Amino acid sequence: MKALCWHGKKDIRCDTVPDPVIEHSRDAIVKVTSCAICGSDLHLFDGFMPGMEKGDIMGHEFMGEVVEVGADNKKLKIGDRVVVPFTICCGECEQCRRGNWSVCERSNRNKNLADKVFGHTTAGLFGYTHLTGGYAGGQAEYVRVPYADVTPVKIPDGLTDEQVLFLGDIFPTGWQAAVQCDIQPTDTVAVWGAGPVGQFAIRSAVLLGAKQVIAIDRVPERLTMAKAGGAIPIDFEEESVLEQLAELTHGKGPEKCIDAVGMESHATRSIDAMYDRAKQAVMLETDRPHVLREMIYVCRPAGVLSVPGVYGGLIDKIPFGAFMNKGLTMRTGQTHVNRWTDDLLRRIEEGQVDPSFVITHTVGLDQGPDMYKIFRDKQDGCIKVVLKP
Amino acid sequence: MAISTDKSSHASRALRRTARALGWFSVGLGMAELLAPRAMARVTGLRGRHTLIQAYGLREIATGIGLLTSDNPRPWLWARVAGDALDALTLASGANRLNPFADHVMRAMKVAAAVGALDVAAANMPDRRALASTDSRHDYSDRVGLARSPEAMRGVASDFMTPSDMRAPAPLRSQTLH
Numbered sequence: 001m002k003a004l005c006w007h008g009k010k011d012i013r014c015d016t017v018p019d020p021v022i023e024h025s026r027d028a029i030v031k032v033t034s035c036a037i038c039g040s041d042l043h044l045f046d047g048f049m050p051g052m053e054k055g056d057i058m059g060h061e062f063m064g065e066v067v068e069v070g071a072d073n074k075k076l077k078i079g080d081r082v083v084v085p086f087t088i089c090c091g092e093c094e095q096c097r098r099g100n101w102s103v104c105e106r107s108n109r110n111k112n113l114a115d116k117v118f119g120h121t122t123a124g125l126f127g128y129t130h131l132t133g134g135y136a137g138g139q140a141e142y143v144r145v146p147y148a149d150v151t152p153v154k155i156p157d158g159l160t161d162e163q164v165l166f167l168g169d170i171f172p173t174g175w176q177a178a179v180q181c182d183i184q185p186t187d188t189v190a191v192w193g194a195g196p197v198g199q200f201a202i203r204s205a206v207l208l209g210a211k212q213v214i215a216i217d218r219v220p221e222r223l224t225m226a227k228a229g230g231a232i233p234i235d236f237e238e239e240s241v242l243e244q245l246a247e248l249t250h251g252k253g254p255e256k257c258i259d260a261v262g263m264e265s266h267a268t269r270s271i272d273a274m275y276d277r278a279k280q281a282v283m284l285e286t287d288r289p290h291v292l293r294e295m296i297y298v299c300r301p302a303g304v305l306s307v308p309g310v311y312g313g314l315i316d317k318i319p320f321g322a323f324m325n326k327g328l329t330m331r332t333g334q335t336h337v338n339r340w341t342d343d344l345l346r347r348i349e350e351g352q353v354d355p356s357f358v359i360t361h362t363v364g365l366d367q368g369p370d371m372y373k374i375f376r377d378k379q380d381g382c383i384k385v386v387l388k389p
Numbered sequence: 390m391a392i393s394t395d396k397s398s399h400a401s402r403a404l405r406r407t408a409r410a411l412g413w414f415s416v417g418l419g420m421a422e423l424l425a426p427r428a429m430a431r432v433t434g435l436r437g438r439h440t441l442i443q444a445y446g447l448r449e450i451a452t453g454i455g456l457l458t459s460d461n462p463r464p465w466l467w468a469r470v471a472g473d474a475l476d477a478l479t480l481a482s483g484a485n486r487l488n489p490f491a492d493h494v495m496r497a498m499k500v501a502a503a504v505g506a507l508d509v510a511a512a513n514m515p516d517r518r519a520l521a522s523t524d525s526r527h528d529y530s531d532r533v534g535l536a537r538s539p540e541a542m543r544g545v546a547s548d549f550m551t552p553s554d555m556r557a558p559a560p561l562r563s564q565t566l567h
Binding site for chain 1: 527542555
């Protein structure tokens with residue numbers, strides 16, 4: 001089959017690889033009908049996440065048709081149309097039973113490695129380094145889905161791939177980012193990053209009733225899309241984020257702040273951003289946490305910071321004095337996708353939300369390597385790429 | 390509320406990046422002229438004019454800071470162009486038979502001409518509005534993604550029950566009373 005494989009930094013290729021096979025009786029094989037390039041895939045593309053090996057199949061946002069089912073899988077049958085969440089979950093461990101799906105204790109088959117790096121393992125993920133299990137990803141014609149009797153979401157007839165594909169990651173990720181803020185009708189929610197997750201966080205905050213939502217980015221197309229979704233745009237290359245947030249909140253700062261940027265922030269007019277670049281260049285820091293610093297600084301005391309943006313390692317010069325003295329709360333983590341999928345699927349079916357709004361490019365799998373570059377460089381108005389294997 | 394992306398500058402990203410690069414170049418050149426006027430005089434063939442070179446260094450630093458900090462880099466780019474013209478005149482005054490280092494002056498004039506051309510090109514780069522008017526393919530202003538306008542959809546999901554582990558303690562839930 002064809003699949004997009006990682007061969008090194010900035011080197012993704014469309015290779016011919018062996019078809020996946022059932023390895024466990026709870027598995028299923030899914031024929032992929034649509035998959036997407038996620039912003040977090042760019043961290044692998046840019047070489048910021050350790051633990052990739054040559055030939056690893058990329059992708060954790062995909063859906064398709066079940067074509068093979070393991071003997072003990074009672075949930076799925078051949079022909080079912082499913083969206084597969086990016087987190088692989090056993091459904092039986094203490095964390096899964098609590099609804100903390102993204103920190104499943106059993107699905108990471110490289111648990112020992114994760115224990116050493118993070119202290120305790122987190123869930124296995126599709127196509128996202130050997131630190132999270134080294135599972136083959138979904139930017140391929142077929143995927144083996146482990147524990148396929150747990151997480152896959154069956155899709156009812158009448159909904160297009162484009163409407164439901166993002167239930168596997170970015171829609172629930174944006175939703176969880178907003179839910180973690182415990183939004184009140186009087187809240188101002190500031191969202192750093194108007195990429196795909198930021199776009200869904202904006203719409204989720206609006207649906208959850210935030211008084212005011214603010215989007216911070218520098219890419220005009222993304223800010224335009226954010227404005228269409230109900231956000232007040234701030235272009236950080238043209239305006240002072242601090243001044244604009246102060247003006248919009250009568251000097252008090254936003255109650256809730258969402259970091260939808262993560263480890264590769266591109267701030268250009270700040271000293272700390274230059275400092276991060278320099279430290280990263282000499283391998284004294286892995287991530288660039290400008291957004292975290294800014295959120296801590298601007299957030300109203302007793303406010304909440306929600307961090308769906310992916311961080312991979314070590315960060316530095318975090319103003320923890322401000323964080324502590326202002327009594328801020330930070331909620332973060334990979335998304336507990338299955339906590340939200342039933343509710344979000346209902347909202348899609350009812351027409352409240354149509355997630356296809358975010359798609360700007362749809363191409364064949366063989367064009368995937370080029371689209372990684374276009375997406376990374378935000379060329380051609382690119383916000384979200386869907387691949388059709 | 391005076392918040393929008395419609396600011397007077399409207400510099401395109403390419404213009405901003407070029408301005409930033411030229412800003413750092415200006416600061417670097419200015420520091421060299423200010424701190425090492427003798428070396429710069431040797432390189433340019435303008436020996437004995439150290440004070441003038443230091444003054445030009447201050448000018449370069451001021452222009453560089455302007456380029457790096459201003460919301461609208463275009464006036465500072467034109468300021469660089471004016472500075473380039475002054476540099477050319479100064480160098481031309483040293484390009485004569487009486488100057489034993491005239492070959493250095495000629496070389497410096499070629500470099501200054503190249504930098505001047507770059508400054509003129511940068512100062513004439515199109516702004517964001519001009520670019521937008523020639524490319525409407527990426528207008529996402531209709532990508533609402535909701536059933537109705539955001540204002541009409543605000544709070545539609547307020548019946549959602551936030552899980553207890555993601556709820557703020559009651560005293561912190563409603564901070565704003567207006």
